[in-house]
Amino acid sequence: MKKVLVAGSTGYIGRYVVQELKNRGYWVRALVRSTEKIKQPGAHLEPAIAPLADEFFTGEATRPETLAGVCDGIDIVFSSMGMTRPDFVHSAFDVDYKANLNLLRLAMKAGVKKFVYISVFNAHHMMEIQNIQAHEKFVDELRASGIDYAVIRPTGYFSDMAQFLNMARSGIMLSLGEGDKRSNPIHGADLAKVCVDAIEGDDKVIEAGGPETFTYREVAEMAAEVVGKHPFVASVPVWLADGIAAVSGFINRDIQDVALFASAVSKMDSVAPARGTHRLRDYFVEMLNMDGR
Ligand SMILES: NC(=O)c1ccc[n+]([C@@H]2O[C@H](COP(=O)([O-])OP(=O)(O)OC[C@H]3O[C@@H](n4cnc5c(N)ncnc54)[C@H](OP(=O)(O)O)[C@@H]3O)[C@@H](O)[C@H]2O)c1
Numbered sequence: 537m538k539k540v541l542v543a544g545s546t547g548y549i550g551r552y553v554v555q556e557l558k559n560r561g562y563w564v565r566a567l568v569r570s571t572e573k574i575k576q577p578g579a580h581l582e583p584a585i586a587p588l589a590d591e592f593f594t595g596e597a598t599r600p601e602t603l604a605g606v607c608d609g610i611d612i613v614f615s616s617m618g619m620t621r622p623d624f625v626h627s628a629f630d631v632d633y634k635a636n637l638n639l640l641r642l643a644m645k646a647g648v649k650k651f652v653y654i655s656v657f658n659a660h661h662m663m664e665i666q667n668i669q670a671h672e673k674f675v676d677e678l679r680a681s682g683i684d685y686a687v688i689r690p691t692g693y694f695s696d697m698a699q700f701l702n703m704a705r706s707g708i709m710l711s712l713g714e715g716d717k718r719s720n721p722i723h724g725a726d727l728a729k730v731c732v733d734a735i736e737g738d739d740k741v742i743e744a745g746g747p748e749t750f751t752y753r754e755v756a757e758m759a760a761e762v763v764g765k766h767p768f769v770a771s772v773p774v775w776l777a778d779g780i781a782a783v784s785g786f787i788n789r790d791i792q793d794v795a796l797f798a799s800a801v802s803k804m805d806s807v808a809p810a811r812g813t814h815r816l817r818d819y820f821v822e823m824l825n826m827d828g829r
Pocket of ligand 1: 657
Protein backbone atom coordinates (compact mmCIF):
# COMPACT_ATOMS: atom_id res chain seq x y z
CA MET A 537 0.00 0.00 0.00
CA LYS A 538 1.50 3.36 -1.06
CA LYS A 539 1.93 6.02 1.58
CA VAL A 540 1.06 9.65 0.89
CA LEU A 541 1.80 12.77 2.93
CA VAL A 542 -0.89 15.44 2.45
CA ALA A 543 0.13 19.03 3.24
CA GLY A 544 -2.74 21.52 3.27
CA SER A 545 -4.92 18.68 4.61
CA THR A 546 -7.07 21.04 6.71
CA GLY A 547 -7.93 23.21 3.69
CA TYR A 548 -10.76 22.99 1.15
CA ILE A 549 -8.92 20.85 -1.40
CA GLY A 550 -6.66 18.99 1.03
CA ARG A 551 -9.62 17.50 2.89
CA TYR A 552 -11.13 16.11 -0.31
CA VAL A 553 -7.73 14.77 -1.39
CA VAL A 554 -7.38 12.88 1.92
CA GLN A 555 -10.87 11.43 1.29
CA GLU A 556 -10.14 10.47 -2.32
CA LEU A 557 -6.81 8.84 -1.38
CA LYS A 558 -8.56 6.74 1.25
CA ASN A 559 -11.29 5.79 -1.27
CA ARG A 560 -8.52 4.47 -3.53
CA GLY A 561 -6.76 2.48 -0.80
CA TYR A 562 -3.75 4.68 0.03
CA TRP A 563 -2.26 5.08 3.50
CA VAL A 564 -2.38 8.78 4.43
CA ARG A 565 -0.35 10.94 6.80
CA ALA A 566 -1.88 14.40 7.17
CA LEU A 567 0.37 17.33 8.03
CA VAL A 568 -1.56 19.73 10.27
CA ARG A 569 -0.67 22.86 12.21
CA SER A 570 -2.96 21.84 15.03
CA THR A 571 -5.40 18.98 15.55
CA GLU A 572 -8.23 21.40 16.40
CA LYS A 573 -9.63 21.51 12.88
CA ILE A 574 -9.54 17.81 12.05
CA LYS A 575 -12.76 16.71 13.77
CA GLN A 576 -14.98 19.32 12.14
CA PRO A 577 -16.07 19.47 8.50
CA GLY A 578 -14.91 22.55 6.62
CA ALA A 579 -17.01 25.66 6.11
CA HIS A 580 -17.76 24.77 2.47
CA LEU A 581 -19.04 21.19 2.98
CA GLU A 582 -15.61 19.55 2.79
CA PRO A 583 -15.20 16.50 5.07
CA ALA A 584 -13.66 16.21 8.51
CA ILE A 585 -10.35 14.35 8.20
CA ALA A 586 -10.15 12.86 11.71
CA PRO A 587 -11.94 9.65 10.66
CA LEU A 588 -10.12 9.47 7.31
CA ALA A 589 -6.34 9.93 7.70
CA ASP A 590 -4.23 7.09 9.12
CA GLU A 591 -1.82 9.37 10.94
CA PHE A 592 -1.50 13.04 11.85
CA PHE A 593 1.80 14.87 11.99
CA THR A 594 1.67 18.19 13.80
CA GLY A 595 4.17 20.71 12.48
CA GLU A 596 4.59 24.22 11.08
CA ALA A 597 5.87 23.87 7.54
CA THR A 598 7.27 27.42 7.70
CA ARG A 599 9.58 26.16 10.49
CA PRO A 600 11.59 23.20 9.19
CA GLU A 601 12.78 22.30 12.71
CA THR A 602 9.18 21.17 13.46
CA LEU A 603 9.07 18.81 10.47
CA ALA A 604 11.75 16.24 11.38
CA GLY A 605 10.63 12.83 10.11
CA VAL A 606 7.50 14.11 8.33
CA CYS A 607 8.46 12.39 5.07
CA ASP A 608 9.91 9.23 6.58
CA GLY A 609 8.38 6.12 4.98
CA ILE A 610 6.41 8.25 2.51
CA ASP A 611 6.18 7.40 -1.24
CA ILE A 612 4.34 10.50 -2.48
CA VAL A 613 3.91 14.05 -1.17
CA PHE A 614 0.81 16.00 -2.19
CA SER A 615 0.68 19.69 -1.28
CA SER A 616 -2.19 22.16 -1.49
CA MET A 617 -0.58 24.15 1.31
CA GLY A 618 -0.89 27.81 0.54
CA MET A 619 -1.85 31.14 1.98
CA THR A 620 -5.27 31.92 0.52
CA ARG A 621 -6.06 34.84 2.85
CA PRO A 622 -3.75 37.25 4.69
CA ASP A 623 -2.79 36.04 8.17
CA PHE A 624 -0.71 39.16 8.96
CA VAL A 625 2.13 36.91 10.19
CA HIS A 626 3.41 35.18 7.07
CA SER A 627 3.84 36.43 3.53
CA ALA A 628 2.80 34.45 0.45
CA PHE A 629 6.51 33.73 -0.09
CA ASP A 630 6.80 32.29 3.44
CA VAL A 631 4.03 29.76 2.79
CA ASP A 632 3.50 29.13 -0.95
CA TYR A 633 7.22 29.16 -1.71
CA LYS A 634 9.37 28.58 1.37
CA ALA A 635 7.15 26.20 3.37
CA ASN A 636 6.60 24.05 0.28
CA LEU A 637 10.35 24.17 -0.40
CA ASN A 638 11.01 22.98 3.16
CA LEU A 639 8.78 20.00 2.43
CA LEU A 640 10.40 19.33 -0.95
CA ARG A 641 13.86 19.25 0.62
CA LEU A 642 12.72 16.80 3.29
CA ALA A 643 10.94 14.70 0.66
CA MET A 644 14.13 14.43 -1.39
CA LYS A 645 16.19 13.54 1.68
CA ALA A 646 13.70 10.82 2.63
CA GLY A 647 13.69 9.30 -0.88
CA VAL A 648 10.08 10.25 -1.70
CA LYS A 649 9.29 9.22 -5.31
CA LYS A 650 6.84 11.91 -6.41
CA PHE A 651 5.67 15.40 -5.38
CA VAL A 652 2.29 16.70 -6.59
CA TYR A 653 1.61 20.40 -6.12
CA ILE A 654 -1.37 22.71 -6.70
CA SER A 655 -0.66 26.02 -8.39
CA VAL A 656 -3.12 28.21 -10.29
CA PHE A 657 -4.65 28.22 -13.79
CA ASN A 658 -3.48 31.08 -16.05
CA ALA A 659 -0.64 31.87 -13.62
CA HIS A 660 1.58 33.21 -16.42
CA HIS A 661 -1.04 35.95 -17.08
CA MET A 662 -0.92 37.13 -13.46
CA MET A 663 2.77 37.24 -12.65
CA GLU A 664 2.48 40.76 -11.16
CA ILE A 665 0.74 39.19 -8.15
CA GLN A 666 3.06 38.22 -5.31
CA ASN A 667 1.07 35.12 -4.39
CA ILE A 668 1.27 33.84 -7.98
CA GLN A 669 5.01 34.58 -8.12
CA ALA A 670 5.45 32.53 -4.94
CA HIS A 671 3.50 29.59 -6.41
CA GLU A 672 5.52 29.69 -9.62
CA LYS A 673 8.86 30.07 -7.86
CA PHE A 674 8.06 26.82 -6.07
CA VAL A 675 7.02 25.18 -9.37
CA ASP A 676 10.45 26.16 -10.76
CA GLU A 677 12.16 24.55 -7.76
CA LEU A 678 10.05 21.41 -8.19
CA ARG A 679 10.90 21.14 -11.89
CA ALA A 680 14.60 21.62 -11.21
CA SER A 681 14.70 19.21 -8.27
CA GLY A 682 14.91 16.02 -10.32
CA ILE A 683 12.09 14.37 -8.33
CA ASP A 684 9.12 13.03 -10.33
CA TYR A 685 6.36 15.63 -10.07
CA ALA A 686 3.02 16.92 -11.29
CA VAL A 687 1.62 20.45 -11.11
CA ILE A 688 -2.15 20.89 -11.05
CA ARG A 689 -3.51 24.18 -12.40
CA PRO A 690 -7.15 24.58 -11.37
CA THR A 691 -9.59 27.38 -12.04
CA GLY A 692 -11.58 28.81 -9.09
CA TYR A 693 -13.03 26.47 -6.48
CA PHE A 694 -16.69 26.12 -5.54
CA SER A 695 -15.63 27.37 -2.07
CA ASP A 696 -14.74 30.70 -3.69
CA MET A 697 -18.04 30.85 -5.57
CA ALA A 698 -19.76 30.69 -2.15
CA GLN A 699 -18.88 34.40 -1.87
CA PHE A 700 -21.64 35.06 -4.42
CA LEU A 701 -24.08 33.20 -2.20
CA ASN A 702 -23.01 35.23 0.84
CA MET A 703 -23.43 38.48 -1.10
CA ALA A 704 -26.86 37.40 -2.33
CA ARG A 705 -27.90 36.69 1.25
CA SER A 706 -26.59 40.04 2.42
CA GLY A 707 -28.69 41.82 -0.20
CA ILE A 708 -25.69 43.58 -1.79
CA MET A 709 -23.94 41.98 -4.74
CA LEU A 710 -20.58 43.50 -5.66
CA SER A 711 -19.83 43.20 -9.35
CA LEU A 712 -16.32 43.82 -10.63
CA GLY A 713 -16.24 45.18 -14.18
CA GLU A 714 -18.93 43.99 -16.57
CA GLY A 715 -19.10 40.49 -15.06
CA ASP A 716 -18.90 39.15 -18.61
CA LYS A 717 -15.71 37.07 -18.29
CA ARG A 718 -16.17 33.29 -18.22
CA SER A 719 -14.89 30.57 -15.96
CA ASN A 720 -15.58 26.93 -15.11
CA PRO A 721 -15.14 26.61 -11.34
CA ILE A 722 -14.54 23.17 -9.89
CA HIS A 723 -15.87 21.29 -6.84
CA GLY A 724 -13.29 20.06 -4.33
CA ALA A 725 -14.33 16.42 -4.74
CA ASP A 726 -13.90 16.65 -8.53
CA LEU A 727 -10.51 18.33 -8.21
CA ALA A 728 -9.40 15.73 -5.66
CA LYS A 729 -9.98 13.03 -8.30
CA VAL A 730 -7.79 15.02 -10.71
CA CYS A 731 -5.10 15.27 -8.01
CA VAL A 732 -5.06 11.55 -7.25
CA ASP A 733 -5.12 10.76 -10.99
CA ALA A 734 -2.01 12.98 -11.19
CA ILE A 735 -0.34 10.93 -8.45
CA GLU A 736 -1.02 7.79 -10.49
CA GLY A 737 -0.31 9.20 -13.99
CA ASP A 738 2.62 10.58 -15.95
CA ASP A 739 1.38 14.08 -16.91
CA LYS A 740 3.54 16.84 -15.51
CA VAL A 741 1.08 19.72 -15.90
CA ILE A 742 -2.66 19.25 -15.52
CA GLU A 743 -5.09 22.11 -16.08
CA ALA A 744 -8.57 21.51 -14.70
CA GLY A 745 -11.91 23.24 -14.31
CA GLY A 746 -15.44 22.06 -13.65
CA PRO A 747 -18.03 20.76 -16.15
CA GLU A 748 -20.02 24.03 -16.48
CA THR A 749 -18.86 27.43 -17.75
CA PHE A 750 -20.49 30.66 -16.57
CA THR A 751 -19.89 34.37 -16.76
CA TYR A 752 -19.45 35.91 -13.30
CA ARG A 753 -22.76 37.73 -13.87
CA GLU A 754 -24.48 34.36 -14.41
CA VAL A 755 -22.99 33.02 -11.17
CA ALA A 756 -24.27 36.10 -9.30
CA GLU A 757 -27.75 35.66 -10.85
CA MET A 758 -27.78 31.97 -9.94
CA ALA A 759 -26.81 32.73 -6.34
CA ALA A 760 -29.61 35.34 -6.11
CA GLU A 761 -32.14 32.93 -7.58
CA VAL A 762 -31.16 30.15 -5.13
CA VAL A 763 -31.33 32.55 -2.17
CA GLY A 764 -34.62 33.95 -3.46
CA LYS A 765 -33.58 37.60 -3.19
CA HIS A 766 -33.04 40.44 -5.62
CA PRO A 767 -29.84 41.92 -4.25
CA PHE A 768 -28.77 45.48 -4.98
CA VAL A 769 -25.93 45.21 -7.51
CA ALA A 770 -23.04 47.58 -6.78
CA SER A 771 -20.81 47.72 -9.85
CA VAL A 772 -17.16 48.52 -9.25
CA PRO A 773 -15.37 49.53 -12.45
CA VAL A 774 -12.10 47.71 -13.06
CA TRP A 775 -10.11 50.98 -13.03
CA LEU A 776 -11.41 51.67 -9.51
CA ALA A 777 -10.55 48.13 -8.37
CA ASP A 778 -7.03 48.60 -9.74
CA GLY A 779 -6.78 51.91 -7.85
CA ILE A 780 -7.92 50.23 -4.62
CA ALA A 781 -5.37 47.44 -5.23
CA ALA A 782 -2.58 49.99 -5.74
CA VAL A 783 -3.47 51.86 -2.53
CA SER A 784 -3.90 48.67 -0.49
CA GLY A 785 -0.28 47.81 -1.37
CA PHE A 786 0.79 50.56 1.03
CA ILE A 787 -1.12 48.81 3.83
CA ASN A 788 -0.36 45.13 3.26
CA ARG A 789 1.04 43.19 0.28
CA ASP A 790 -1.24 40.19 0.92
CA ILE A 791 -4.39 42.33 0.98
CA GLN A 792 -3.14 43.87 -2.26
CA ASP A 793 -2.77 40.36 -3.69
CA VAL A 794 -6.43 39.59 -3.01
CA ALA A 795 -7.49 42.83 -4.76
CA LEU A 796 -5.11 42.26 -7.70
CA PHE A 797 -6.31 38.69 -8.12
CA ALA A 798 -9.98 39.76 -8.14
CA SER A 799 -9.18 42.44 -10.69
CA ALA A 800 -7.14 40.04 -12.88
CA VAL A 801 -9.87 37.39 -13.06
CA SER A 802 -12.49 40.02 -13.88
CA LYS A 803 -10.50 40.93 -17.00
CA MET A 804 -9.96 37.52 -18.60
CA ASP A 805 -11.69 34.23 -19.25
CA SER A 806 -10.48 31.36 -17.04
CA VAL A 807 -11.77 28.26 -18.74
CA ALA A 808 -9.70 25.10 -18.24
CA PRO A 809 -10.32 21.57 -19.59
CA ALA A 810 -13.57 20.36 -18.03
CA ARG A 811 -13.43 17.64 -15.38
CA GLY A 812 -15.89 16.22 -12.90
CA THR A 813 -19.63 16.12 -12.48
CA HIS A 814 -20.62 18.51 -9.68
CA ARG A 815 -22.96 21.34 -10.64
CA LEU A 816 -22.66 24.78 -9.09
CA ARG A 817 -26.39 25.28 -8.54
CA ASP A 818 -26.61 22.02 -6.55
CA TYR A 819 -23.69 23.22 -4.45
CA PHE A 820 -25.39 26.56 -3.73
CA VAL A 821 -28.57 24.74 -2.67
CA GLU A 822 -26.57 22.38 -0.44
CA MET A 823 -24.71 25.29 1.17
CA LEU A 824 -27.98 27.08 1.81
CA ASN A 825 -29.55 23.97 3.35
CA MET A 826 -26.49 23.38 5.53
CA ASP A 827 -26.75 26.84 6.99
CA GLY A 828 -30.51 26.48 7.40
CA ARG A 829 -31.03 29.97 6.06
N1 LIG B 1 -9.36 28.95 -4.08
C1 LIG B 1 -9.20 28.90 -5.38
O1 LIG B 1 -10.11 29.21 -6.15
C2 LIG B 1 -7.90 28.43 -5.95
C3 LIG B 1 -7.79 28.31 -7.31
C4 LIG B 1 -6.61 27.80 -7.83
C5 LIG B 1 -5.57 27.46 -6.95
N2 LIG B 1 -5.71 27.61 -5.61
C6 LIG B 1 -4.61 27.20 -4.72
O2 LIG B 1 -4.93 25.95 -4.16
C7 LIG B 1 -4.29 25.81 -2.89
C8 LIG B 1 -5.29 25.30 -1.88
O3 LIG B 1 -6.42 26.14 -1.81
P1 LIG B 1 -7.54 25.89 -0.70
O4 LIG B 1 -8.73 26.67 -1.10
O5 LIG B 1 -7.65 24.44 -0.38
O6 LIG B 1 -6.85 26.66 0.54
P2 LIG B 1 -7.31 26.71 2.06
O7 LIG B 1 -8.64 26.11 2.25
O8 LIG B 1 -7.07 28.10 2.55
O9 LIG B 1 -6.22 25.74 2.76
C9 LIG B 1 -4.88 26.11 2.80
C10 LIG B 1 -4.08 25.06 3.54
O10 LIG B 1 -2.74 25.58 3.72
C11 LIG B 1 -2.45 25.64 5.11
N3 LIG B 1 -1.69 26.85 5.48
C12 LIG B 1 -2.06 28.13 5.30
N4 LIG B 1 -1.14 28.94 5.85
C13 LIG B 1 -0.19 28.15 6.39
C14 LIG B 1 1.01 28.40 7.12
N5 LIG B 1 1.41 29.63 7.43
N6 LIG B 1 1.76 27.34 7.52
C15 LIG B 1 1.34 26.08 7.25
N7 LIG B 1 0.21 25.78 6.58
C16 LIG B 1 -0.54 26.81 6.16
C17 LIG B 1 -3.80 25.69 5.83
O11 LIG B 1 -3.61 25.25 7.15
P3 LIG B 1 -4.59 25.75 8.33
O12 LIG B 1 -5.89 25.01 8.09
O13 LIG B 1 -3.89 25.35 9.56
O14 LIG B 1 -4.75 27.23 8.17
C18 LIG B 1 -4.62 24.75 4.95
O15 LIG B 1 -4.38 23.42 5.29
C19 LIG B 1 -3.72 27.20 -2.55
O16 LIG B 1 -2.33 27.20 -2.76
C20 LIG B 1 -4.41 28.12 -3.52
O17 LIG B 1 -3.62 29.24 -3.86
C21 LIG B 1 -6.86 28.08 -5.09
